[in-house]
Amino acid sequence: MSAHEPPTSPSIPKFRYSAALASGIEAQWQDYWQQHRTFEAPNPAGPLAEPQKVAGRPKLFVVDMFPYPSGAGLHVGHPLGYIGTDVYSRYKRMKGFNVLHALGYDSFGLPAEQHAIATGVHPRTNTDANISNMRRQLRRLGLGHDDRRSVCTTDEDFYKWTQWIFLQIHGSWFDTDARRARPINDLVDEFSSGRRSTPDGRSWSDLSNDERADIIDSHRLVYLSDAPVNWCPGLGTILANEEVTAEGRSDIGNYPVFKRNMRQWTMRITAYADRLIDDLDRLDWPEPIKLMQRNWIGRSEGARVRFATQVGDIEVFTTRPDTLFGATFMVLSPEHPLVESLTTTEQRTLVNQYRAEAAAAGDTARMDDSREKTGVFTGAYATNPVNGAAIPVWIADYVLMGYGTGAIMAVPSGDQRDFDFARRFDLSIVATQMPPDSWFEQHGIEPSVSCAMWPEAFVGEGTYVNSANNEVTLDGPRSMADAKSIINTWLAEHNLGEPTVTYKLRDWLFSRQRYWGEPFPIVYDDDGRAHAVPLSELPVLLPELDDFRPQALDPDDAVTEPIPPLARVEHWRTVTLDLGDGPRSYRREVNVMPQWAGSCWYEVRYLDPTNTTSFVDSEVEKYWMGPSAPGHTGGVDLYVGGVEHAVLHLLYSRFWHKVLYDLGHVSSEEPFHRLFNQGYIQAYAYRDARGQAVPAHEVIEANGSYSWNGEAVTREYGKMGKSLKNIVTPDEMYDEYGADTFRLYEMSMGPLEVSRPWNTRDVIGMQRFLQRFWRNVVDEDTGACKAQDVTCPEELRRHLHKCIAGVDSDMDGLKFNTAISKLIELNNELTQWINAGNATPREIVEPMVQMIAPLCPHFGEELWRRLGHQESITFVPFPVADPALLVSDTIELPVQINGKVRSRLVVSASTGEQEVIDAVMADEKVRTATNGKQIVKTIVVPGRMVNIVIK
RNA sequence: GCCCGAGUGGCGGAAUGGCAGACGCGACGGAUUCAAAAUCCGUUGUUCGAAAGGGCGUGUGGGUUCAAGUCCCACCUCGGGCACCA
Incomplete structure (x- = not known):
């Protein structure tokens, strides 16, 4: 291992650790590790089993977030996390652990497809080239990965199992009593045995096959829905809610996104909302990420309450049933189904006009909360169930059909939006809680239970007022929780409402109208009913295409129906299968799965990448990912990646993993037990007077100002990118310093979790x-x-x-x-x-x-x-x-006078407290400082320091 | 607007409530060299002072403590998330 090329320059000693010497050493050891299969981690069972090597060692499963093989190659920011996990893994190997560390590729996805559209080159060609380049760059870094486990989501024997998992989800339903997924056949049993009654109460045997299938399909964990979706014509596909930015544009490409109805596969992630929130408490994750997931799921506990009207009850959801006595009007979403029948003849013109306007304005415009509140009176009145008051029913676009019940009870004294609305339209405001005096003081008004002078709604704990009827009273000082519980009980007794929980989380739109993704293992019969492709037919392979273009769409074209590329492949689209009633012709699903599908379970495949009979051997899964103790969630021991996947990948993969757990396919309840968010490496970029980026490495700094080619330029700070001309690549670092110096620098720059x-x-x-x-x-x-x-x-x-x-x-x-x-x-x-x-x-x-x-x-x-x-x-x-050797015989004690260090004293470590004080008092500097002063107190912190307080 | 996170030398950053600025970069001085590079040694928060030594210093203002970068309260700035969510 020592025959290296001597450095070229004669003045440098032959064996100095130069970049050239380092490069030689690095290449040789990389070959050595490969030849000796140094980093191949033994499995306890399955195809990669080497049980004798597993024995007697604790295990450690370390995973980096799944990279997308970008065409641009790596810059120095990318490997930060990979180096971190590699150092940790190598350290743990030396501490005796059997470490599994591998890196695969999330290789389906839009960029390769966009590239294919532009160039006509097959996305697989491009993707494979990108992967080999990335593998080359990473190998040169010296990462201790088990290369046998480097899976790609685009591999046919990988996406076979992605499709298999889809069918597991399709083949199950969520039992709300057991709070878990169960096989769909259990549901059929429950219906046919009569243990569970059908929606309309008829017996299962009286139902037609179609009726039965409808009921079953409506329970599946993945189902077809014809509901409003996020349609992005610029990408030619719909997007999940999580993929749409707050500005109503696509996360990828920043194209406009429109709401429209389309028939789509949808994952029932909402069924898991409670467990996804509750189990966060059992994970070793950074608190901010947990908080982001909690907020995204958005559980709110409250009550459903029914308000009677002439045309039927209006049901509302409220988190504050304790303020029911202050509900002085109701507001319905313009799309609410009862609006039609509620509206009086006199108001009809106005109402229709308002509804048309609301429909015309996009979601984004409606969500703009800087707008003034708008709304129209329907002419109808509802009855407040707690006090019998007749309260007006309005419609307004600030109430959204997609949340709660699409109708609210308005309590203007306790909710700022309702307050604004009431003031705008002169509706009455009744206090249900008396704010504390300090509140009135802050607003510069005299305390008053009348809301006439209130400048805003009061939200918080206060003494209840105006909140009693003949049977129940909340009045007086009491906690909000008590008040809620009292009124909820009363509502339930009178069948006027019941405690409920709602979520912000929506079901997950799972179809994409693209080519470069996993085909659904689904076919449709002549009646348009979906059927699972038999497991023996997996994988459903992507057909070859000549032209990858979806039909050309203007990014602002909100109306044209999309035609996915697969819909054009007629020979693939039609298939003959025997699904139990003889060979018949079916039509394949032409949408594909979103990029998240593969990344929802890839870490499991690392464990057993070559298994052809199962997605993972259960003993292997249990060894690497199983719970370490009762109550432990199990999962990856260390998962490192950026914070940007907080509510996308990390939510979806938890959901899939929980389904697999419920169905008994894995022993771990969570995919990633410990999560670590690495920071980013960013870079300075420079622009000239015209605002053009100039090559950052050519910029010269002098006296705090920057110039390029003699021209003054301005500095900004941000991501590395082509457009900013500030990219530094690992390859440049390898050439100039060698990989080890590069690794060391990245690790020395600061804490792994901080951007720098x-x-x-x-x-x-x-x-x-x-x-x-x-x-x-x-x-x-x-x-x-x-x-x-x-x-x-x-x-x-x-x-x-x-x-x-x-x-x-x-x-x-x-x-x-x-x-x-x-x-x-x-x-x-x-x-x-x-x-x-x-x-x-x-x-x-x-x-x-x-x-x-x-x-x-x-x-x-x-x-x-x-x-x-x-x-x-x-x-x-x-x-x-x-x-x-960690404890020394003598220690140096700093001596403080009034908290400032005035002297230092070397004493034996075994010196007693009084001896220390004596030594301190004898010190010349201390004597000078304390001369003529009164010593108030002497603090001795053993082995650390002494502080003398004087006056 | 709400919720997180962060503010320390010229720069990246260290500091279980106990000596602020470890370590690295840069800068300055010296050794070596014909010279330079590389290497080695030293100085480097700021300010007053010839020096000895002293004052001031962790975004701002208060507070707790013998002692605060660290804990508490209020505010400012930057970064991130959510946003008419009932």
């Missing part, structure tokens, strides 16, 4: 450190190992053990930046010792090499070999600190 700016100029610092380290072990001229079995000074030995203890705990906590500085400090001290003419103590450098190995694996392997070891350093145990 890239600064090529700083990389040199880590290069110098490795050079000094190298020079301490290797003779730069001869390449000979300098380490000798000599005794080293006690102080250096103590420093080593302190370093071991610190690096060990830093690496365990993913704090690589501080681990690196500890190694640099130790190396600096070692350098001084050696520069003073001493030999290199083997006792110091061997543990140092072991400690640097996870960070700079090629460097570590090479030095380990040069130190005379024949085995790879990968599984050499991490050094252990000697506790006896």
